[in-house]
Amino acid sequence: MKPVVELKNLSKTIGKKKIIDDLNLSLYPGQITGFLGPNGAGKTTTIRMMVGLMKQSGGDVIIDGVSLRDNFEEGLSKVGVIVENPEMYKFMSGYKNLLHFSRMHKGITKERIDDVVRQVGLQNRIHEKVGTYSLGMRQRLGLAQALLHRPKFLILDEPTNGLDPAGIREFRNYLRRIAENEGVSVFVSSHMLSEIELMCDRIAVIQNGKLIGIREMSDAEQSFYYIEATPKEQVQQILVNEGFAVSPLKEGYLVQAQQQQIPGVVQSLIAEGLQVYAVQPQRKTLEDEFLEMTGGGQIAQSHTK
Numbered sequence: 001m002k003p004v005v006e007l008k009n010l011s012k013t014i015g016k017k018k019i020i021d022d023l024n025l026s027l028y029p030g031q032i033t034g035f036l037g038p039n040g041a042g043k044t045t046t047i048r049m050m051v052g053l054m055k056q057s058g059g060d061v062i063i064d065g066v067s068l069r070d071n072f073e074e075g076l077s078k079v080g081v082i083v084e085n086p087e088m089y090k091f092m093s094g095y096k097n098l099l100h101f102s103r104m105h106k107g108i109t110k111e112r113i114d115d116v117v118r119q120v121g122l123q124n125r126i127h128e129k130v131g132t133y134s135l136g137m138r139q140r141l142g143l144a145q146a147l148l149h150r151p152k153f154l155i156l157d158e159p160t161n162g163l164d165p166a167g168i169r170e171f172r173n174y175l176r177r178i179a180e181n182e183g184v185s186v187f188v189s190s191h192m193l194s195e196i197e198l199m200c201d202r203i204a205v206i207q208n209g210k211l212i213g214i215r216e217m218s219d220a221e222q223s224f225y226y227i228e229a230t231p232k233e234q235v236q237q238i239l240v241n242e243g244f245a246v247s248p249l250k251e252g253y254l255v256q257a258q259q260q261q262i263p264g265v266v267q268s269l270i271a272e273g274l275q276v277y278a279v280q281p282q283r284k285t286l287e288d289e290f291l292e293m294t295g296g297g298q299i300a301q302s303h304t305k
């Protein structure tokens with residue numbers, strides 16, 4: 001798949017300090033990528049270079065084949081940005097806000113406005129004043145606004161600040177459908193591990209201005225399962241005979257297996273006459289993994305601009 005955005009040896013030096021050090025990262029259409037790092041890792045600086053608010057010292061940002069170094073205006077026309085708490089006119093309706101923003105770009109039709117309103121699920125409330133909207137609705141209106149000019153690439157900075165987990169999931173579902181429908185690549189910067197975990201397909205981790213890891217969030221990757229069955233002592237014997245690595249826990253066992261092997265494991269236990277009570281995937285939490293990757297670096301707790 002051809003990437004929508006490529007960071008190529010992107011670097012930023014301020015004074016003598018290398019703040020971003022040879023960053024290489026590709027973002028793909030339809031995918032939601034999280035950008036995570038400890039305080040001061042360089043997230044804000046990277047994003048500022050990606051949206052043209054700061055000039056790079058070296059390297060380049062390529063958006064949909066256009067280099068920001070060579071063709072700044074054209075490259076930026078392909079970007080949509082949503083900041084924390086998007087600015088909206090509360091005394092105007094959602095629709096009038098979108099109409100207002102649509103005038104900043106050429107060629108946004110009324111049909112396009114209706115289309116983005118539907119995509120963020122605001123069609124029933126769009127003619128009401130923004131002041132009456134919930135936080136979740138205001139965030140979705142921000143999303144609609146950022147989509148108006150059909151960007152290829154959407155950057156969200158702390159998009160769900162203040163939303164509860166249900167609100168984050170709802171926002172994520174809209175975002176996922178939009179990423180797929182519009183083929184847009186989404187980049188989410190957040191200091192909240194749980195938010196990133198709920199929203200993203202993959203996560204890029206940055207520390208000291210360097211990319212230190214990329215993690216895919218696919219469920220199929222889960223490789224440890226907690227299995228509880230009785231009689232307990234037979235579980236280990238059966239599974240070890242089948243070639244699995246098994247570690248005993250208090251009530252059950254931790255078994256190393258791929259997702260597609262699990263139905264077979266359950267069948268073997270049942271065939272031997274065991275009663276199976278639990279089979280649960282055990283994924284290392286993102287927090288564990290993040291701490292491993294950064295060698296104990298703290299998770300960013302605040303995001304100062």
Ligand SMILES: Nc1ncnc2c1ncn2[C@@H]1O[C@H](COP(=O)(O)OP(=O)(O)OP(=O)(O)O)[C@@H](O)[C@H]1O
Nearest residue numbers: 014019038039040041042043044045300302303304
């Ligand atoms: N104008 C500047 N002059 C000097 N140093 C700077 C400047 N801007 C940023 N830095 C330094 O660059 C590093 C990266 O900062 P940046 O704000 O990009 O990190 P961040 O990952 O966004 O952190 P946070 O999660 O705390 O917002 C920090 O050490 C910061 O002190």
